[in-house]
Amino acid sequence: MGEQNISTSDDDQLRNFMKKLLDDVVALERLLETDRFETGVRRVGAEQEMFLVDRSLRPASVVMEVLERAQDPRLTTELARFNLEANLSPQVFNAACLRRMEDELNEVVGVARDAARHCGADILLTGILPTLRKADLGLDNMTPKPRYLELNRTLRRLRGDDFHVLIRGIEELETTHDNVMLESCNTSFQVHFQVSPREFAKFYNLAQAVTGPLLAAAVNSPVLLKHRLWHETRIALFERSVDTRSQIRVDRAARPRVHFGDGWIQQSVLEIFREDIARFRILIANAIDEDPMQVIERGGIPQFGALRLHNGTVYRWNRACYGLSGDKAHLRIENRVLPSGPTVLDEVANAAFFFGMMAALAEDERPVFKDMSFEEAKNNFFNAARDGLKAQQSWKGRTMSAQELILNELLPTARWGLQHVKVDGSDIDRYLGTIEERVRKGTTGAQWMLNSLHAMGEQGTSDVRYRTLSSAMLTNQKSGAPVHTWETARLEGEPKTWRDSYQTAGQFMSTDIFTVQPSDIIDLAANIMDWKKIRHILVEDEEGRLVGLLSHRALIRMVARGARGAQDNATVAQLMVKNPLTIGPEMPTLEVMKLMRERGISCLPVVEGDKLVGVITERDLIDVSAKLLESYLRDAQQ
Known part of the structure; x- marks a missing residue:
């Protein structure tokens, strides 16, 4: 979750930080006018979030012990002691980039799994862990780092009340919680796509346009606290679990910190950064020594620490990111909608689908977002989160199911895009073939879970059913077989570790x-x-x-x-x-x-x-x- 070296912020520190934040925006505008951004190369990357689970498939709060054991700089903490994150190496977008991403993902998950095993735990890739209980979401399970504690304190202060979650799906869940740990129920597979400043607006709008059908093909989070809700419940939960708006601000339609956006970008990344500073108060601050204009005048590249820290506390589903690549700055789009799992192969297939659509649609003389309203793109996104492949999608003046849109139009588009940047043909077949079979069969991770729960019916207790589901998920995941090939999880007699379902x-x-x-x-x-x-x-x-x-x-x-x-x-x-x-x-x-x-x-x-x-x-x-x-x-x- 970004910068860890933060301190409790008083009014003077917040004012000083705001001054630094405004200085960063002015300096970024100046930097965008120079040739100090990396161009001529496009890189892609990813972040993998994971659950740590114990023998009974319940959350295992051992992240600090796992990190100590692993000693791998790619691994880091997340909000909860039962979450873990891996940051993958950037890859030049061509040839074997997807295969290298899959290889590194398997390797780093293996490192984490080996370290977890020595701590009595395992790694599970899933958008929301089915066995989670509300009792797991106390502050005692928050990762003991200042950033998380300060974030919790500030979000609570801004909201002025408990966080309220109401999600209506197959079933209905309504609950309140007195801290931000509901957000720790979510783990994602975030993908990064580097763009140059001049092409940022076009590519960002394309990312927004394709996010709906992309999510429909990837949904993997249909249950929360043992309630069957949206096909990608992460979307609804995240928007509500860090909602800092008071009732007065809700009544006047103030934007939540987690949001899809308000309209197409017209010219520059500055539009996003300025909008977010204008709408969202500073949550956490840090002492910033850098004078970005002086750095630019000396021929250097600023860190923009204040801008990056504030940007990390505004949760757009497609986030604009500034970074450094050696002696060059770069911009990238971070797509945050994809869930973790069901397997590494499924995740890289999702990434390939996104990258391919972006590469292909950017070549159109008339971009697709010119022929659809922003409201249509936004509705596509939320429809996909609720209904998965059955969701209705608006595309170029037509309305159809996500399944039809993907099979008939977007998969051929993505294939052309990957071919255009010269990704290896066998890799294109492997990853887009996985998407095609998943979509054709209608077997997303979410649908597999829902089918499995339906097959189990009322057998056993609820705890046994959700543990059986998680156990089957982990077994299939370790096999590496993509989700569309999995057999439905069934409860045939009590599992060997059934006692774990009757402990409390x-x-x-x-x-x-x-x-x-x-x-x-x-x-x-x-x-x-x-x-x-x-x-x-x-x-x-x-x-x-x-x-x-x-x-x-x-x-x-x-x-x-x-x-x-x-x-x-x-x-x-x-x-x-x-x-x-x-x-x-x-x-x-x-x-x-x-x-x-x-x-x-x-x-x-x-x-x-x-x-x-x-x-x-x-x-x-x-x-x-x-x-x-x-x-x-x-x-x-x-």
Whole structure:
């Protein structure tokens, strides 16, 4: 996530940093008028983000230990202790560049995997880890570096409230969180495309135009916190997880820090940098000693430290980047929409598709963005994130599915573009052939996950299903076979490590809960219990806070005590047990069993904070105990 050497920023430091930021923009305008930018060569590159997982496919918070073990300068931290990032070497865009990218990716992931293995962990490439739980997203799992802590403090201060996430997809997820760690749910495969200053506007607009269909072919993040949402849920989550806008700013349609953009670029990269300075406040600052105009006057190339730091805290899906290449400056477009995974081959295929479209469309006499509105490009992007290959895409005055657009027009376009820059023919066939088969079969990483979850149905617990999904993903990933060749993950009996899915209350509690409110009549509660064949019903207030518990025994006692007429107007509040004993989702299962046995409790509500999140009953414990006994007897026979 960029510069790490930052400090807590007071008002004076922020004002000084703003002055340096404005100085950088003025100096960049001057530098753009010189010949000190690298031209005549085009380079491509990538950044690989990864999840660290433990034996049970849960997040493994060992990034500092892995980095210490690996001792590889390409590897670095990300926001969470269970995230890892690798920065790949730039490649000249020709001949064997894609093959070299794939080779280096396999090599650096191998280095990370070997180091992780010594720390009891493994590497998984996926846009969002299916086994993540909200409890994993506390500040104790934030990477212990000043940048992340300061970023969290500043984002919280600007927002003035908890972060609110509402995503409606196949299912609906609504949650609030008191820090920025929701962003750590996302890992991506970011690709870089170098351009010269004079061609920046054209290439940036092309990147915006092709991002929708590019994403549709690559979606790999359909689940978040065990909810099936968008095909690329990363997009929705990132836009909401670092949204610093107060309600007043939302009401007046202020831009979020994560955004697609507002219109086509007309002339220069300066338009983006100026727009972002005007719209977005400084989040973090650093002491900057450089005088960029003096550096230019001496014939040098400025670092533009203030500009680069601020640019790293504005999250455009296609980001404009300034960098240095020896004694030359350069500009590049960083495409941030692609998810991590499903395999290294799939990722490089996605990159090849993007690079090929960019190279080909730049040769058109009339660029494609001249024949589509910016709103169409933006809608294409969000449609693709929601629906993947089935998304409707607008292209040159026509509307069609992403699948049709890619197969009939954009894949041939990308092939021509790669041929035009003389990428090796066998590599073109390998990477674009992977895209073609994936799109033709409709088997993106997201669709494979959704198909797998559908095949598992209601077998096992939710925790077992999502662990099975992650386990199959890791096994397939290590094979190197592209996702369109994978068999659907299936839950055929309990996996060998099934015990890992029953370690805590939150892993096997029931979350499909029926509740009533204190003011409801007893007859409603009694009928629900009868219809759903449950022996307890939980009572919550309008804010979702648990306030009581009503059991079938209480109903029986009430019937035994009084006449029917006396019960007609009785309310739940009159009969419920107030403030029942509760536990948190992280309580170990053995402690749950001991507590219920010692207290003679047959129903134990599970709460997180003051909100009801689940319930454990005698039936749940019988199921767990049966599995334990079966496993014990099976092991004894072997």
